[in-house]
Amino acid sequence: MSSPFSYDLDERQIKIILQHAELEYNEEAWHNFEALTPIESKFSYGKSMPNINIGISRSIIVPIIFIGLIGGFSTLLFSFVDFKKKPEVITEVPMIITPTVVKVKPKPIIAKVVPIAINTLVTIPSPTIPAIEEKTEAKPEEIKIKEPEKIVEQTTIERKPKEIVVKQKKKRKLKSVELPTIKASTTNLNESVVEPELELR
Amino acid sequence: MNEAELISACLKNDKTAKKQFFQAFYNKFAFVALRYSKNKVQSENLLLKGFNSIFSALPNFKNQTEFSLEDFSRHELISFLVKEIKNIRNEYYVASTVKAKEVKEKSYDLFLDNIYVDFNSINQDILLKSLHELVPSQRLAFNLQVIEGYSLSKISDLLETNEQTVKSNIEKARFNLQKTIEKNLKLNQNEQPV
Numbered sequence: 001m002s003s004p005f006s007y008d009l010d011e012r013q014i015k016i017i018l019q020h021a022e023l024e025y026n027e028e029a030w031h032n033f034e035a036l037t038p039i040e041s042k043f044s045y046g047k048s049m050p051n052i053n054i055g056i057s058r059s060i061i062v063p064i065i066f067i068g069l070i071g072g073f074s075t076l077l078f079s080f081v082d083f084k085k086k087p088e089v090i091t092e093v094p095m096i097i098t099p100t101v102v103k104v105k106p107k108p109i110i111a112k113v114v115p116i117a118i119n120t121l122v123t124i125p126s127p128t129i130p131a132i133e134e135k136t137e138a139k140p141e142e143i144k145i146k147e148p149e150k151i152v153e154q155t156t157i158e159r160k161p162k163e164i165v166v167k168q169k170k171k172r173k174l175k176s177v178e179l180p181t182i183k184a185s186t187t188n189l190n191e192s193v194v195e196p197e198l199e200l201r
Numbered sequence: 202m203n204e205a206e207l208i209s210a211c212l213k214n215d216k217t218a219k220k221q222f223f224q225a226f227y228n229k230f231a232f233v234a235l236r237y238s239k240n241k242v243q244s245e246n247l248l249l250k251g252f253n254s255i256f257s258a259l260p261n262f263k264n265q266t267e268f269s270l271e272d273f274s275r276h277e278l279i280s281f282l283v284k285e286i287k288n289i290r291n292e293y294y295v296a297s298t299v300k301a302k303e304v305k306e307k308s309y310d311l312f313l314d315n316i317y318v319d320f321n322s323i324n325q326d327i328l329l330k331s332l333h334e335l336v337p338s339q340r341l342a343f344n345l346q347v348i349e350g351y352s353l354s355k356i357s358d359l360l361e362t363n364e365q366t367v368k369s370n371i372e373k374a375r376f377n378l379q380k381t382i383e384k385n386l387k388l389n390q391n392e393q394p395v
Contacts, residue, residue, distance in 0.1 A: 008320050009379050011347050017325050018332075018348050023231040030223055033249045 204270055211259055223252060226271065230278055236344055237282045239292075239333050247285055254281040279349065283359050286337050293337045323382060327389060331381040339374035346371050 202210070202221065210218030231248055238244040258277045262270065287293050332340055341360065345351045346367075353364045360367060 005376060007375055007379060009375065009382065010320065013321070013323070014328060015348050015350075017323070017328055018232075018236060020229075021232045021325060022228040023235065025224060025227045025231075029227060029231075029245070029249070030220060032245070033223060033252060036249050037253065 208259055208262060208270070211256060219256065222256075226274055229271075230275070233275065233278060234282060235329065236332060236348065237279070237286060237341065239337065239340075247282055248278075250285065251278045251281045254278070279345075280359060283341055283345070286341060287360065289337070319386075320379075320382065323386070327382060327385045331378055331385055334381045335374055335377055339370050339377060342367050342370035343374035343378065 202218070207218055207222060211222055227248075230251065231244070234244040234248040234251060235241065238247055255274050255277045262268075262273050265273075268276065332343070335343065338360075342356060345356045345359065346353070351359070353367055356367045357364045
């Protein structure tokens with residue numbers, strides 16, 4: 001519960017009392033003032049300096065200080081990190097000669113069958129023109145062949161090495177033998193037993 | 202010596218002119234300083250410094266014709282007093298937020314609270330005493346608003362705060378002033394011989 005407050009002061013009266021009130025003059029105050037002024041006049045040379053007042057409010061100074069602090073801290077952290085890769089230092093490893101003798105086995109020389117390339121002119125028989133065997137003898141008349149149909153190629157034919165054909169042995173099929181089955185009678189042990197019925201109450 | 206001659210002599214740092222100026226305005230300005238400060242010692246110190254600031258601000262008086270010399274000097278003194286009291290930071294900022302509780306003197310008078318307080322019978326001494334008991338921020342705001350009649354915006358410029366703070370300080374000052382006046386009036390009535 002807040003107590004009710006009624007403002008009973010008459011501000012106009014207060015103003016009249018206080019605004020034009022006066023104190024008595026005393027000579028001591030002037031002497032004090034005189035004593036004060038020469039002391040301050042010693043420091044008057046400071047007034048000759050230009051008075052620079054930069055109106056920077058607290059709302060500007062505080063963020064600037066914080067930004068400076070954060071920036072300084074981050075630069076301090078970055079100073080520990082090297083972004084440049086250092087060149088790898090190659091160190092010479094001294095060769096150590098071991099007394100172990102390595103026996104080099106002579107490889108067996110295997111004779112390879114190299115295919116022999118023979119350049120021969122082969123005429124491919126076209127469906128229209130029968131194949132003509134080349135003859136060394138001079139021919140009395142030349143046979144003209146149409147260009148698209150005449151295909152003469154210089155090819156290389158490789159003689160393939162003879163393939164070794166391994167004959168697969170035929171597996172003998174095994175005949176299954178049926179075993180004779182024995183018919184045996186099964187006895188049920190519970191056949192003659194009568195189960196007692198439960199009485200319901 | 203008329204006003205213009207007095208000012209020009211003061212500007213020339215003439216001692217007699219300065220004394221004349223001091224004598225002319227001391228009575229009024231001494232009470233102004235007493236209203237703004239917390240006690241008589243502080244007011245005397247501030248008043249002497251205030252006169253110095255008035256003398257240094259006199260060249261500005263020549264450039265304007267808006268105020269009389271007294272009004273100009275009073276305004277200069279008030280702005281100086283406000284600035285100085287505000288600069289006593291351990292008093293101004295701490296005292297405005299925390300008010301130490303005074304140990305109450307034991308009173309066995311059961312009818313003390315029932316005494317009728319007549320606020321029309323306030324005298325100058327009780328008012329001054331009650332004003333001195335206010336915290337500096339409230340005292341300044343009350344003086345500037347109620348007695349000097351300054352606007353809220355002008356007070357907020359002088360005190361370098363916003364208007365809401367000034368308003369709340371004035372309200373607190375009114376409440377506390379009434380309470381302190383009430384208390385002082387009761388004490389004064391008790392002290393009076395029957």
